[in-house]
Amino acid sequence: MTLLTPWGATLDAERVLPEYPRPQFARDSYLNLNGRWEYAITGSATEPERYDGEIIVPFSPESTLSGVGRQLQPGETLWYRRPLTLPAGFHAAGSRLLLHFGAVDQTCQVYLNDVPVGDHTGGYLPFTCDITDALREDANVLVVAVQDDSDTGHHSRGKQRLRRGGIWYTAQSGIWQTVWAESVPAVHLRSLTLTPLLDERCVEVTAHATADAGDAGIRILADGIAVAEATAPVGVAVRIPMPEVRQWSPEDPFLYDVTAELGADRVRSYFGMRSFGVGPDGDGVPRLLLNGRPYFHAGILDQGYWSDGMYTAPSDEAMIADIATMKRLGFTMLRKHIKIEPLRWYHHCDRLGMLVWQDMVNGGSSYHPLVVTAPAVTPLRLPDRGRWRRWFGRADAGGRDRFRAELRETVEHLRNVVSLAVWVPFNEGWGQFDAARIARDVAELDSTRTVDHASGWHDQGGGDLRSLHVYFRRFRVPRRRGDRRVLVLSEYGGYNLRVDGHAFSRKDFGYRRCRSAEDLAEAFTRLHTEQIVPAIRAGLSATVYTQLSDVEDELNGLLTYDRRVVKLPEEVVRQVNERLRHQRF
Structure with missing residues (x-):
């Protein structure tokens, strides 16, 4: 259809x-x-x-x-x-x-x-x-x-x-x-690296150019008024003090404008003053931090597929509508799932105030069914090194090298995105290999964000997050057994509802079939009231509900694939997210 x-x-x-x-x-x-x-x-x-x-x-x-x-x-x-x-x-x-x-x-x-x-x-x-x-x-x-x-x-x-x-x-x-x-111009800027250092009340700027062309002039503006200026030798990181700092957050997504000039070349940019990290709450429980304070990430899985444009949104307004609708429903985070969006999508998250978890794009040859499906219903956890790599579709050394190269390119490509809080190298074993080492590599490339090294299963003990996917059983906070990583439920829910006239095919894939909007609303509310809200007090620090919209056979979106119908009352979703975000840490 x-x-x-x-x-x-x-x-x-x-x-x-x-x-x-x-x-x-x-x-x-x-x-x-x-x-x-x-x-x-x-x-x-x-x-x-x-x-x-x-x-x-x-x-x-x-x-x-x-x-x-x-x-x-x-x-x-x-x-x-x-x-x-x-x-x-x-x-x-x-x-x-x-x-x-x-x-x-x-x-x-x-x-x-x-x-x-x-x-x-x-x-x-x-x-x-x-x-x-x-x-x-x-x-x-x-x-x-x-x-x-x-x-x-x-x-x-x-x-x-x-x-x-x-x-x-x-x-x-x-x-x-x-x-x-x-x-x-023949000599011009190639890129800018903008790193906000909130604790030090400054921003670090590096101007990259086609040649060693002397100094770039940097100017920082707040609401159109210049607040700081500096010269930056090409290729050298320069820290520019900020006289007053207005922090970026989903509640106040304030952005500073930047102009950079090198000879005849002039570019415009922006950044936000914020910090991400992990640390204990008042009870010593590991939490995700935003600007040095515990902050709950109420997220939703966003695959970025469109019924008419597939990977490509039909317009800029369509991208904005997805982000703005989820924000209106009370979500504070989008997990961009196995896709890299156009830079305008990240820009809209920056300016609208929506945190982003960025998945790397998986590759590799065919995945062994035992690797990618069995852990959904069993506690199976396999090593992702040595002879086990072929089970994950990663026996080819050239393919592993290519993934590492694209991982580095992805980090550099999205480094300046203000809203990007978490890197996710691997999901559910798809093309996974050496995940703990990859997590360390990502942290070396970018120490300003947290890392979810293996979302879902085949946890290798690396990264900053203990990341669980739960669809076919009740969610319970697991014992820590000395694990000091932050606990996140990085996929769950997936309740499906067919809306006649808005479905891609006759097939109906999801994790629990609902008969009506009322049935979906009741199940959605009960899931969060009985399982998710109590888990926050016990240490849960982020959730990622599946999912933003239907995608082809999957009918488990809050929106239909064509983005024309919100499947359950908006107030129901807002009330649930309010409870998640305002649980006491």
């Missing part, structure tokens, strides 16, 4: 996701290349003479909003082509023209005027091509060739599967985030 969200139903193919895609590193130079492209799918790596038709970028060809509706198979090549016409005065002599891709799933090669200008492997992270030297003064033609092994290879794939069903969803491919260009 074709399900359109309200935003997909009114999509303007001439203005597809036109907003600036990189809010924490913004320039005035911006040319959006979303919209109508030509496409073809071939069985070879040779560009076809004729293309098959039109595709709406950045929607994958498998999605409704792309206008294609065709599955790319392993061994095939998906071709994109469009003219590249620069507005008058957009690219000055001596400057560089950069072409940016938010994400392309999975491996791609980029050509301008038949000249190779870049390539990339990895379906979830951005990359940039300098296309200056291939540019012509007259007509230019941009071509992108994409291949996707999906779940037949070891690359990161998330919950995509060529044979979809249950908790595994339709595989998608190709360009799925914004494509855009900008013109920059």
Whole structure:
């Protein structure tokens, strides 16, 4: 069944996701290349003479909003082509023209005027091509060739599967985030690293540039008024004192603006003054800390799938609506599940005040059923090292190396996100390996956040959190037995309710079937009253309810897949979350 969200139903193919895609590193130079492209799918790596038709970028060809509706198979090549016409005065002599891709799933090669200008492997992270030297003064033609092994290879794939069903969803491919260009000076800033140091009442700024070009000028503003200035030598971390500090929190998501100048280059950014950590409450129980104080994370699982755009939200307003609706329902955290979103999604969490737990994207070969399903109903816990790696789909050393590389890239890519509180390297054994060591690696890369090293099961004793998934039994706080990590219930609930006219298929997957909205509301309230609220006093510090919306066969969302129906009374959810958030530590 074709399900359109309200935003997909009114999509303007001439203005597809036109907003600036990189809010924490913004320039005035911006040319959006979303919209109508030509496409073809071939069985070879040779560009076809004729293309098959039109595709709406950045929607994958498998999605409704792309206008294609065709599955790319392993061994095939998906071709994109469009003219590249620069507005008058957009690219000055001596400057560089950069072409940016938010994400392309999975491996791609980029050509301008038949000249190779870049390539990339990895379906979830951005990359940039300098296309200056291939540019012509007259007509230019941009071509992108994409291949996707999906779940037949070891690359990161998330919950995509060529044979979809249950908790595994339709595989998608190709360009799925914004494509855009900008013109920059020959010597320019590559990035900024912004690290708030709340206890020291300062922010640490590092300006990264294409060359050692002297000092960058940094200016910090609060509500448009300059509050601090400094010069930062390129590549050197500089601490800038803050005369007065307004803390960021979900209740007060205050953001400081930043401008950085290096020669002729000027960028805009922002940060929030906050700190994350773990520490004891008044009774000595380990808790998650926000700004040095215990703070309960009332979260919901957010998979970021859309009934019409799949991985790609149909509009910026659609992304905002998901976050704002969950905030209105009383949640303080979204667990971004096995997906990396466009940077605008994180920007909206920053400015609206929604904490984020960020999952790494799983990969590896096929997972042994005993690893990924048995622990849901048994206390099975397997080691994830040595000969056991093959059970987790991680026997291939190249695949493990690739995961580590993408983990580092993910941390750097999202390092400045104000709302990001927790890194989650592995979930339920999917492609898990050396999890305790990986947790230490993440902590070395980013010491400002906490780490949930193995969400759900196959706990290796690492990280900051003892992370449980409970669906098929009552939740009880386990004995600590000397474990001083923070206890979190990182998945639970999953009660499903079919809403006629808003379901993807005739199938109905969930963890408890409800007959009506009233039945769902009663079960939701009873679950939290009887099991979750008492557990908070006994040491539970965070919850992640499954889930924000239905996804394909899964009908256990608080929202339908098309985002048109909230399945139970909003006041019921708000009251439950109020009780969770205001339990006395």
